[in-house]
Amino acid sequence: MPNSLHSAHIREIEQVGLGRPTQRDAHVVSSWLRCLDQYRLDPAHACEAYIVPDGRLREHRQQSESLIAIARSGLDNLFRHVAGQNYVLLLADRQGVTVEFLGDAQQTARLRKAGLYLGSEWSERRAGTCAVGACLESGEALTIHQTDHFDNTHTPLSCTAAPIYSADGELAAVLDISLLSSPILKASQNLALHLVTSTTRRIEMANLMARTSNEWVLRFARSPEFLDVDPEAAISLDGSGRILGMTHTGAKLLARAAGLDWRNPATLIGQPVTRFFDVQLDDLPRYTRAHAPQQRLIIARDGNALFAHAIEPNRHSRVAAVAVRGAPSALRGLDGGDTAMAAMLARAAKLARQRLPILLQGETGVGKEYLARALHDSSQRPGRFVAVNCAAIPESLIESELFGYLPGAYTGAAVKGRKGLIEESDGGTLFLDEIGDMPLTLQSRLLRVLAESEVTPIGANAPRAVRLSLVSASHRDLAALVREGRFREDLYYRVNAATLTVPPLREREDLDWLIARLLARHQDEAGAPVLAPAALMALRAHAWPGNIRELANAIAVAAALCENGVIEPGDLPDALATVAAAASPGEAALRATLARCAGNVSEAARRLGVDRSTVHRQMRRYGLSSRS
Incomplete structure (x- = not known):
């Protein structure tokens, strides 16, 4: 850039910093102000393009390995579209570092000098106003054309970028398409803007489909002709009909339907689909390809009419999910897409309306009482749900609490007597939490209640009939307690006609x-x-x-x-x-560590500085086995 133009560019940025009007786009002005006020950059100080060292580049590429793999097809397809027009494609991670690059090998030296190369860092903090950095800050697709750039070093460039969002609504990467030189008019890059946004939409779609192959996916289009071939947005749903994932356009669609902010994905993830659309989970088969696209019209809560394409979960993993979808809502609401929970709740749905005694097993704090209440609510029994924590009531009081007593039954008894909790649950559900802590003397009395369906209060001569359903729970291994003589074997077989285990x-x-x-x-x-x-x-x-x-x-x-x-x-x-401070290992690091440890999870956890459960969770997340 000639010195006069260079000086004019600096003056314009300084004037914007003083609040003077300009013809620049709003996102350019916002970026210039961040460069001046937040990053304290000087437009008169030239800043050459920065390429991160090879070691750091390897780290960035390893952390982005799964995204690069998913994006590869879209990048190749886009590069073919612009072949012969001197465009360069950059895929930058959340820190603005280029982790994938497609360009003319004959221009390598020029591209590297300009920063349009693998390992270049395009954060605003490092490079000033640029397409990648401004996109990371705004979360929107945009073009930074020639003198829109803050630093004069970059003013020959024309760069167009679009964000790539993860399925949980977080900005994960940026796809940039750039030219070393271009026509003066910024409008010349409108086609590039369209191409890059279309490509990021398809990358997000592929990522969502890869992550949620075992869940329902709803894809949307404004025209039925493009619904099945090039949808505009998509969301995935868990087994209870709640939002599990989404593309960026899908997030905007949901936010608009419910009057929420797409920039706050936590308000969208986990919400029932009924909050956003006039549709129930059981309605989704009407939107599959078995029906003509023109018939698959869906109405959002804001009145927006769209065409929808529902994709069913993979058949090999559908059995438990289908059973849970047909279960009462109280049980469906306990699962957000976990395979083990879905399988357990499928069994629970079948048992809920039976009068079989159910034993809930699982560690302390896993939600056994929530499951017990859900079983009661699903049973539609008219009586109450009565919960008793056998470990929390003093041994001296537990008998009177459970069985009740007549007036004057013992010193200190209430004048009017008291109905016991077993009798309170007549017609409903009695939940005995931590039943493994019940004293042996009371176990025999409880056995009699279950065997004869009657309870005798303290001080009474005649029993009273009770008809109840029993749900028990323990974090202890009751079978082991039986072997140790601490739990009656006959009671053990009375309380666990069916066992449901809640995963930690x-x-x-x-x-x-x-x-x-x-x-x-x-x-x-x-x-x-x-x-x-x-x-x-x-x-x-x-x-x-x-x-x-x-x-x-x-x-x-x-x-x-x-x-x-x-x-x-x-x-x-x-x-x-x-x-x-000890973040979970990325996929590449985890895969490499497992390989070095010959699949030994304990050794891998030690080397990574995390516990075994973290390694197991990350292995499930990335689809790795100990042999990976």
């Missing part, structure tokens, strides 16, 4: 869904709290020995401490804040 939180695949539901409990006028990425990573990496109870408490504490509705790692309990 560290093994569940729907952690993000549970987090979203718990965050929603703390919603106020400004909405539910939002997790900063580092805080979410800490929650994902923690082993959760206290299970859902611990998770609920952690989120309650963080919601109380956070500022401006954003939960940072420092707002989490101390144990979790420490976890944030």
